[in-house]
Amino acid sequence: MITHEVENQAAARVGVDEFAANASLVEAVARWGSGVGDGTDGAAPVLHEVGRLVGSASFQRDAELANIRTPELRTHDRWGHRIDEVEYDDAYHRVIRSAVARGAHTSAWASRRPGANVDRAATFLLFAQVEPGHACPVSMTHAAVPVIEQAASGLCDDWMPRLLSTEYDPRLVGGPAKASALVGMAMTEKQGGSDVRANTTRAEPTGEDGAWGRRYRLTGHKWFCSAPMSDAFLVLAQAPGGLSCFFVPRVLPDGSRNVFRIQRLKDKLGNRSNASSEVEFDGTDGWLVGEEGRGVVTIVQMVTRTRLDCVLGTAAGMxxxxxxxxxxxxxxxxxxxxxxxxxxxxxxxxxxxLESEAATVTAMRLARAYDDDASDAEVAFRRLATAVAKYWVCKRGPGHAAEALECLGGNGYTEGFPLARRYREQPLLAIWEGSGNVIALDVLRVLGREPDAFDAFFAVVSEASGADAAFDLELAEAQAVVVELARADAATAALRARELAERLALVLQASLLVQHAPPSVADAFARTRLEGGGGSMYGALPVGVDLAAILARA
Known part of the structure; x- marks a missing residue:
């Protein structure tokens, strides 16, 4: 008797064009991407190629290996020299090389055409769908560009061509020996966490002004520094004039290595392929970006874009x-x-x-608002909508992953099937770049300081008015809550900050689906998320939802 013949098991899901298979993503690129209005297919041919790549058996195997053979810290070489290097498996290098080669990092800045951020977002989403760990340095490099553009002209001229390069070079070298670069970020300290104004890392001016601007020496400890093998970092430190932003390269202009002591790598729940570390600065050279005392204002341009990438990353996971x-x-x-x-x-x-489609269309609509041709109203819209989407979409990620994992039964809970890895990954995106309360309170700050952002947000959302009764009711209720909290005392407003963020997120998602998704999807979303026709668990759908039509898009 044959006891180990395998039957009734699903084959590996490989050999798929992941772009073509994702109807809502294809539609979003056609609607908002670079090909709109010019009679071309825009980025679609490249995205199909990326879709086939990430859907291949070899890429998926590399994604698995990069998370099994995790990064290792080498503090010293065999002769005792301090080197502070992180070694990655070759599979990781193959994954990130593929992403960089196709512009998942900075293609939007290289093009700057209307829709360029949509094209780049779709590329980023496809790679993050299969291997999310490498997406951290890819995202930070993309987000660092507008900050580095504010730096001294010499620094900007030296580094921008490297950031825009589609080459990938993992070596820790500088100057003409390396034509490309990735950029990381180090803000968080152990005593402050999200409260970066509590940072104690000091930056003392050296009195030297050169092509890269004003030079400082940094001393302090960073509790989280992601992707420590990046070529440079944006760092917050206390200068004489207050908390300031600094550009800290791993290799100095003279070719010597900067002082960048990697204390240890974090032993994380997930995100295993991406090294996260604690680092020590001890007379570390850094160059001021922006003005002294304006560090948060300077680096927030990076944070805003990495928050968008957290939404994209969660949508990718969904x-x-x-x-x-x-x-x-x-x-x-x-x-x-x-x-x-x-x-x-x-x-x-x-x-x-439904949840996946709502997250995808929201992320892609937001990406369009980051293009260079964005109007003042679009900039105001993205200021609020990014925080709203970061709060809600990323909060929905972990529960979504858990329910999907359960659909595979015991297989889903075992390593080797990708959903166990995804289950560990999704909570991180709700934490990165501001956890739930930080983001919800940011929505409140916008309410108090930038009421034009709410006007712009509701102008966009109201484009779906009159198409669905449940949506119209929820929109009116969300606007009423905004008015109510604008008049409330600080404690009451803070207590209801999450409620506000959730309401705004749901009306944004519903508006986009009503306008752009098939009626089966928009109707089901409105009935389950706005009317309360479903339960709190996935799968509690009301009678009459067109399951067949929704499943056909899945």
Missing amino acids: RQAVAEAAWHVRHRRAFGALLVDQPAMAAVIADLA
């Missing part, structure tokens, strides 16, 4: 979760039928697909 769960239920039989043909399972997959 897409992976839906794709893997939908694949499994279409190939697995139980109780005499395919799982997908059983109403309870069909409802769960459809509900997960």
Whole structure:
């Protein structure tokens, strides 16, 4: 008797064009990407190529290996010299090299065409869908560009061509020996966390002014520094004039290594392929970017864009979760039928697909607001909408991953299937660049300081007015809450900050789906997220939802 013949198991989901398979992403690129209005397909041909790459068996194997063979810290070489290097598996290098080669980092800055940020967001999303760890340095490099553009002309001239390069060179060298660069960030300290104004790292001016601007020496400890093998970092430190932003390269202009002591690598729940570290500065050279005392204002341009990438990264994870769960239920039989043909399972997959589609269209609409041709109203819209989406979409990620994992049963809970890795990954995106309360309180700060952002936000959201009664009611209620909290005392407003962020996020998502998604998707979203027709768990859909139409898009 053969006891180990394998049957009724879904084959690996490989050989797929992940771009073509993601209907909402394809539609968003066609709607907002660079090809709009010029009679071309824009970035679509490149995105199809990326989709086939990340959907290949070899890329998915590299994604797995990069998370199994995790980065290792080498503080000293064999002769005892301090080197502070992190070694990555070759699989990681292959993954990030592919992403950089296709502009997942800075292609939007290289092009600057209308829709360029949409094209870049779609590329970033596709790579992050399969291997999220490498997306951290890719995202930070993208987000660092507008900050470095404010630096002294010599620094900007030396570094911008390297940031825009589509080459990938993992060596820790400087000058003409290396034509490309990745940039990281070091803000967080152990005593302050998100409260960066509590930072104690000091920056003392050396009195030297050169092509890179004013030079300082930094002393202090950073509790989190992601991607420590990046070529340079944007760092917050206390200068004589207050908290300031500094450009800190790993290799100095003379070719010697800067003082950058990697104390240890963090042993993280997930995000294993990406090294996160504690670093010590001890007379470390840095160059002032912006003005002394204006460090937060300077670096917030980077933070805003990495927050958007947290939304994109969560949407990428949701897409992976839906794709893997939908694949499994279409190939697995139980109780005499395919799982997908059983109403309870069909409802769960459809509900997960709704969440994924809402996250994707929200992230892509936001990306369009970051293009160079953005109007003042679009800039105001993105100021609020980025925080709103960062709060809600990233908060929804962990629960979404857990439900999708359960669709695979015991397989989902085992290593080797990608959803176990995704389950550990999604909580990080809710923490990175401001956890829930930080972001919700940021929404309140916008309410108090930038009321034009709320006007711009509601102008965008109201474009769907009159198309759905449930949406119109929720929109009116959200506007009423804004008015109410604008008049409330600080404690009451803070207590309801999460409620406000959630309401704003849901009306934004509903508005975009009502305008741009098929009626089956928009109707189901409104009935389950706005009317309360569903329960608090995925799969509790009301009678009448068009499951077949939603599943066809999944």
